[in-house]
Amino acid sequence: MQNDRNLVLYSSTGAALWNSNTYQQAAPGIPSNGSYSVSAWVKLTGGTGADQSAVCQQGNSVPSVNLQYRDATHSWAVMTTSQDSGNAGWIYTGSAGWSGYTGAWTHITATHSADNQILTFSLNGYPVSSTPMTSPWVANRETTIGGCYANNDHSKIINQLNGEVSDVRSYPFQLTSQQVAGLYNVPRQQISSNISGSNKCVDNSQANTSDGNRIQIFGCNGSTTAGTQLQLYVRNKSAAQSWTIK
Incomplete structure (x- = not known):
């Protein structure tokens, strides 16, 4: 069409x-x-x-x-x-x-x-x-x-x-x-307002929070250096999950 x-x-x-x-x-x-x-x-x-x-x-x-x-x-x-x-x-x-x-x-x-x-x-x-x-x-x-x-x-x-x-x-x-x-088919986006801490980015669908929406958390500078820690925070700003790149 x-x-x-x-x-x-x-x-x-x-x-x-x-x-x-x-x-x-x-x-x-x-x-x-x-x-x-x-x-x-x-x-x-x-x-x-x-x-x-x-x-x-x-x-x-x-x-x-x-x-x-x-x-x-x-x-x-x-x-x-x-x-x-x-x-x-x-x-x-x-x-x-x-x-x-x-x-x-x-x-x-x-x-x-x-x-x-x-x-x-x-x-x-x-x-x-x-x-x-x-x-x-x-x-x-x-x-x-x-x-x-x-x-x-x-x-x-x-x-x-x-x-x-x-x-x-x-x-x-x-x-x-x-x-x-x-x-x-769109590139990843940095949505800093949804991430607590520095140099953390999220790749998602236009800040979509619907069930089933996939996200990826990564270092904003693209670094995959071993030992780098990334944290996901819930709305009350308490750390919900932490990941360490190995």
């Missing part, structure tokens, strides 16, 4: 290829009745008081795939249902609460395996949650970016995103965890 984050596909402020209105691709872009993967870079401007959809695969009544920001928990998630019906129960899996940051690009990915019938959500290159999805179904309507159509009403846009969406990708197979990490 688009592979350049500098060329924004959707923007609620107008600086994009498709401004303010939800962009749609007429043919279904996500084969949701089998194995699939869909990812996007999203930057939130702020809350709207409702959920905000980055990418939707539309069915006749409801979306079969909805990559979204959940307002109630301030988190990212993928939502689906067991059938194309407004009466079907919603199935969610996503990141921990308060992981939806504003003003920064965030990479979100959903993958589904038809073999093990598991729906997995990844945040900034790492899988953070999964749930059984045993009744996938084909949604043969539009793929929309920046919002969804209302249930049973394809003339009305709901859950419109307040922000920007770029680099939306869809695959007719389940990406491996290594492939998902490759889509994120």
Whole structure:
């Protein structure tokens, strides 16, 4: 669909290829009745008081795939249902609460395996949650970016995103965890505010604290000299763990 984050596909402020209105691709872009993967870079401007959809695969009544920001928990998630019906129960899996940051690009990915019938959500290159999805179904309507159509009403846009969406990708197979990490693919960052002591750095995902987020602690100068001690501190500034490079 688009592979350049500098060329924004959707923007609620107008600086994009498709401004303010939800962009749609007429043919279904996500084969949701089998194995699939869909990812996007999203930057939130702020809350709207409702959920905000980055990418939707539309069915006749409801979306079969909805990559979204959940307002109630301030988190990212993928939502689906067991059938194309407004009466079907919603199935969610996503990141921990308060992981939806504003003003920064965030990479979100959903993958589904038809073999093990598991729906997995990844945040900034790492899988953070999964749930059984045993009744996938084909949604043969539009793929929309920046919002969804209302249930049973394809003339009305709901859950419109307040922000920007770029680099939306869809695959007719389940990406491996290594492939998902490759889509994120950013260099390590120094986040000194989260580390107590001097010359300590952390490599993580934009200060993400959600469950399953991987971090590495290392000497900021890149030294791997034997005997160097690194410490991880908890919020009350007490040392939680210490490591010594050997």
